[in-house]
Amino acid sequence: MCLVDGPHIDFDITVPVVVIGGGACGLVAALSAHDHGAEVVVLERDSLPRGSTALSSGMITACGTALQKSAGITDDNSELFAHDIQAKAGGKVNPDLLKAICSGAGPTIDWLVAVHNLNLVLVDGPPYPGHSRQRTHAPPTNSGSDLMADLLRAVEAADIDVMTNATVNKLFVEGERVSGVLIERPDGSTERLGCGALVLASSGFGGNPDMVASYLPEMAGAIYFGHEGNKGEAVRWGQALGAACDDMGSFQGHGSVATPHAITVSWALLNSGGILVNAMGNRFCDESLGASELAATVCQQGRNVWSIIDKRLHDGALRFPDFKALEQLGAIKSGATAADLAHACKLPVDVFEATLATAGKSPSLTAPYYAIRVTGALLQTQGGLTIDSNARILRSDGVALPNLFAGGGAAQGISGSDGTGYLSCNGLLSAVTLGRIAGREAARQVTVSP
Ligand SMILES: Cc1cc2nc3c(=O)[nH]c(=O)nc-3n(C[C@H](O)[C@H](O)[C@H](O)COP(=O)(O)OP(=O)(O)OC[C@H]3O[C@@H](n4cnc5c(N)ncnc54)[C@H](O)[C@@H]3O)c2cc1C
Known part of the structure; x- marks a missing residue:
């Protein structure tokens, strides 16, 4: 009581x-x-x-x-x-x-x-x-x-x-x-x-x-x-x-928290050309909907979601302490080609290559590529x-x-x-x-x- x-x-x-x-x-x-x-x-x-x-x-x-x-x-x-x-x-x-x-x-x-x-x-x-x-x-x-x-x-x-x-x-x-x-x-x-x-x-x-x-x-x-x-x-x-x-x-959520490192990965990367893919190598959402909006959607995909970026985004993000910490913790995988990155993340190569080729985001991602395993998180309840x-x-x-x-x-x-x-x-x-x-x-x- x-x-x-x-x-x-x-x-x-x-x-x-x-x-x-x-x-x-x-x-x-x-x-x-x-x-x-x-x-x-x-x-x-x-x-x-x-x-x-x-x-x-x-x-x-x-x-x-x-x-x-x-x-x-x-x-x-x-x-x-x-x-x-x-x-x-x-x-x-x-x-x-x-x-x-x-x-x-x-x-x-x-x-x-x-x-x-x-x-x-x-x-x-x-x-x-x-x-x-x-x-x-x-x-x-x-x-x-x-x-x-x-x-x-x-x-x-x-x-x-x-x-x-x-x-x-x-x-x-x-x-x-x-x-x-x-x-x-x-x-x-x-x-x-x-x-x-x-x-x-x-x-x-x-x-x-x-x-x-x-x-x-x-x-x-x-x-x-x-x-x-x-x-x-x-x-x-x-x-x-x-x-x-x-x-x-x-609630206030976040759809891109590096796992298991528990560090948020800036949504700005996804607004600037990055994409989210699931364990099958497919995109499953429109990333422009926003970080909180997609938190539950990302959770529904399980614990094997990848945030995919390229060298331009990777190098630009390195000036931020959180992103640098991810690099130091070995959370960022890389591949000279889409196939290399798919192997590194254990994604189906054909599907992932097709996903990148048809992503249609502007600016589009170009090789070499990088990936961070992410999940959705609850930041704060709002009721x-x-x-x-x-x-x-x-x-x-x-x-x-x-x-x-x-x-x-x-x-x-x-x-x-x-x-x-x-x-x-x-x-x-x-x-x-x-x-x-x-x-x-x-x-x-x-x-x-x-
Ligand atoms: C990673 C992250 C980033 C965020 N960034 C922003 C941002 O930049 N801008 C923004 O507006 N919002 C942001 N938020 C949300 C924001 O942090 C919260 O909305 C805000 O801090 C809530 O303030 P509060 O004082 O209500 O709660 P809190 O700051 O959580 O304080 C509540 C306190 O109550 C204490 N407490 C709880 N129960 C008891 C009890 N029974 N007895 C005694 N003490 C108790 C707790 O220990 C705690 O210290 C962010 C949230 C997270 C998680």
């Missing part, structure tokens, strides 16, 4: 705002609650907070920021931003929630930079596919680890407590109100922490194979490439309290607890639970209903922006006098 009914719990200590999860959403929620005058603590199961955020490229989309303006981009706005997200998600995103996120993202980035000194820049170059303007902000290194380090530095500077090695196992409830949480330590000991308001920032359920099999059957058994500690507790706590969930079939535009968790009848908030991977997403609706950077956009809203609203709840 994940809820404990207990009106008279003797808590070890009580903190007005408690945040579960120390990824981007949780740390931003804590900064926001603090800035709105509430005492706040973050509870994190790991010894060092990382989350999927540390595994990401740290890229956050936002419009109307000071960084966008100083790069001369003055014609972006939240309507255009929301339009781009809806276009990718087939119009299936809750418009009120999307409006709150798209209009809140710019001020959130400006606040993180100006008030909490986060080192973010506007990414150079053209916008990512599907974005009408360049609106991607990231640490200069494009590193999620650096984003986490910077957020932790800001949280420490604000004197906010982050309790690590603190896994929340159960919630104490009085009716629908959460009165506190049960924390389990690695040695099995437990602590009871009371709260006035609770923010669920413990992300999605990618690290829970049973929930993946149940909600995302097409990705059951796929490699999970996100944070292993994201086990779906937020959804289970919320459901036990009568909360609704939305978009549970939605979760139904929330309103103030990040309050809603019951299925639309009524908000009294003191419970969610954001990031714990909350419903903005990526439609399956693996095809994820527009690049939707994950951190939702984590950071809803984190700020949830922290603010939780603080308001505990600081407003009755």
Whole structure:
């Protein structure tokens, strides 16, 4: 049982705002609650907070920021931003929630930079596919680890407590109100922490194979490439309290992860002439559909899918550390001719030669050829607890639970209903922006006098 009914719990200590999860959403929620005058603590199961955020490229989309303006981009706005997200998600995103996120993202980035000194820049170059303007902000290194380090530095500077090695196992409830949480330590000991308001920032359920099999059957058994500690507790706590969930079939996937090396192979190679072939040497998809869209399709082909490129693409990709690592690990096979490569990959020579000859991609691949064995992976689940535009968790009848908030991977997403609706950077956009809203609203709840 994940809820404990207990009106008279003797808590070890009580903190007005408690945040579960120390990824981007949780740390931003804590900064926001603090800035709105509430005492706040973050509870994190790991010894060092990382989350999927540390595994990401740290890229956050936002419009109307000071960084966008100083790069001369003055014609972006939240309507255009929301339009781009809806276009990718087939119009299936809750418009009120999307409006709150798209209009809140710019001020959130400006606040993180100006008030909490986060080192973010506007990414150079053209916008990512599907974005009408360049609106991607990231640490200069494009590193999620650096984003986490910077957020932790800001949280420490604000004197906010982050309790690590603190896994929340159960919630104490009085009716629908959460009165506190049960924390389990690695040695099995437990602590009871009371709260006035609770923010669920413990992300999605990618690290829970049973929930993946149940909600995302097409990705059951796929490699999970996100944070292993994201086990779906937020959804289970919320459901036990009568909360609704939305978009549970939605996910961010990747159809080209080198196996068994577990390193993503840039989809740009497939957009620039590369092709995917199965164990029979046949193409089985239109690679231009995209990385997330094809994750399940690649999984369906089994563990013997090859990403085929040529010398032009191979040599160009060697400047990227991940690709270089693949070469050093011996993950890249080569052949002077199509037949040589087919032999190296144990593909039927005739079929593979015909596949290359009829690929019809522009530019076409030319000898010598290279191949990397790839599979499909789940990066991040995108469905979760139904929330309103103030990040309050809603019951299925639309009524908000009294003191419970969610954001990031714990909350419903903005990526439609399956693996095809994820527009690049939707994950951190939702984590950071809803984190700020949830922290603010939780603080308001505990600081407003009755
Ligand atoms: C390889 C990869 C690349 C990506 N690149 C990008 C990108 O560039 N841009 C983008 O927008 N998105 C990207 N994403 C998605 C993005 O990383 C996530 O959407 C985002 O990090 C979610 O943030 P979060 O704070 O909700 O969750 P997380 O960062 O996963 O944090 C959740 C935290 O909660 C903790 N936790 C969980 N359960 C408990 C519990 N019971 N008790 C205590 N603590 C708990 C976990 O340990 C974890 O630290 C990427 C994802 C992956 C896997």
